[in-house]
Amino acid sequence: MATSVRNPVWNRDELTLALDLYVKTVGNPTGADFALVDQLSNTLNKMHRLSGVTGAETLRNRNGVYLKVMNFRRFDPAYLNQGKVGMQRGNRLEAVLWAEYDGKARDLAIDAEAITRAVNGADEAKVAKLPPAEPYEGEEGGVIIRLHKRYERDPKLVREKRKAAIEAGSLACEVCGFDFEAAYGKLGSGYIEVHHTRPVHTLKKGAKTKLGDLAVLCANCHRMAHRTPLPLSIDALKQIVLSKEEL
Ligand SMILES: [Zn+2]
Ligand SMILES: [Zn+2]
Numbered sequence: 156m157a158t159s160v161r162n163p164v165w166n167r168d169e170l171t172l173a174l175d176l177y178v179k180t181v182g183n184p185t186g187a188d189f190a191l192v193d194q195l196s197n198t199l200n201k202m203h204r205l206s207g208v209t210g211a212e213t214l215r216n217r218n219g220v221y222l223k224v225m226n227f228r229r230f231d232p233a234y235l236n237q238g239k240v241g242m243q244r245g246n247r248l249e250a251v252l253w254a255e256y257d258g259k260a261r262d263l264a265i266d267a268e269a270i271t272r273a274v275n276g277a278d279e280a281k282v283a284k285l286p287p288a289e290p291y292e293g294e295e296g297g298v299i300i301r302l303h304k305r306y307e308r309d310p311k312l313v314r315e316k317r318k319a320a321i322e323a324g325s326l327a328c329e330v331c332g333f334d335f336e337a338a339y340g341k342l343g344s345g346y347i348e349v350h351h352t353r354p355v356h357t358l359k360k361g362a363k364t365k366l367g368d369l370a371v372l373c374a375n376c377h378r379m380a381h382r383t384p385l386p387l388s389i390d391a392l393k394q395i396v397l398s399k400e401e402l
Contacts, residue, residue, distance in 0.1 A: 162210035165223060168270045169199055170252050173220070175267035177227040178260055182234060184224060189217070196220045202274045205282050206301065227253060273302055285309055300381065306364070307351045316349045316369045328373035330392045335373070347371045350380055352389060 165173070176195055180188045199215040213219060226245045228234045230253040256263040285305040307313075320326050326347045327334040335343030350370045370389050372380065379395075380387045387395075 160209065160211040162214050162219075163203070163208055164246060165248070167248060167252070168202065169215075170223075170246075170248055171263070172198065172267050172270060173223045174227055174249075174252050174256060175263050177224045177231075178256075178263060180224075182225075182228060182231055184221065189221075192217055192221050192224070195224075198271055198274050201277075201279070204279060205274065205277055207287070277302055300386075303351060303386065304381070307349055307369070312364060312369065313349045316366055316371060317345070317347060319366050320347065320371045326371060328376050329370045329389055330372060330376040331396050333373035333375070348374055348377045350377055350386070350389075352386070 172195055176184070176191055180191065184192055196215050196217050196219075199220065203210065203214065226249060229240070229245065230250065282302065282305060286308045287305065317326065325334070326336070326345065328347070335346040337343075339346075348371070350372045351364065351368060352370050353368045372389075376392060376396075380389075380392055
């Protein structure tokens with residue numbers, strides 16, 4: 156008996172791309188637009204492979220992608236004003252994204268481009284060798300951030316950055332000055348987290364990460380850096396910590 160594999164629910168990044176395609180095809184992909192549907196299908200399949208997600212053979216195929224794109228009709232006044240009713244089934248996130256990007260087609264296009272670049276620019280063989288990054292709270296489905304965090308856990312980079320920091324005199328957090336060895340003694344010796352200060356999707360394909368693009372942060376500052384949709388800069392974090400102290 157064949158076992159049925161369920162396909163994962165559409166995540167935020169995927170729906171962002173679907174909504175972008177909906178807007179770009181003015182809510183009605185026809186003819187040549189199917190090349191775009193196929194492109195999106197390929198991108199989404201790669202996104203899932205990068206995340207180690209498997210699904211049925213139908214996973215994000217042309218038909219599934221088309222239906223998902225058309226699902227946005229149920230929010231579209233241009234469609235509803237014709238007295239038509241869109242498909243009523245869909246996930247809550249679709250409504251959230253529609254509201255978020257309503258009247259902001261440019262923001263949508265920029266975000267969609269960033270996601271597409273992060274996925275298409277990722278080297279699957281290389282990513283497969285990186286340690287997995289556990290998702291932080293509220294981060295479900297953020298492929299850019301997940302990739303970003305996997306890149307920054309690359310053991311070779313971490314080793315090199317730690318070495319450079321020690322040679323420069325200190326393994327203390329660049330934002331708050333926390334020093335694991337000072338706080339935990341031998342247990343904390345040599346421990347620090349490495350953070351990419353440049354979001355992964357801004358890097359050119361195949362570009363090597365420079366040590367100067369990396370910062371050493373304590374676990375708390377690192378989490379705070381990732382609390383915003385795009386990682387905060389070290390200066391921005393320092394500012395926050397400083398102004399807090401002056402209160
Ligand atoms: Zn810190
Ligand atoms: Zn980071």
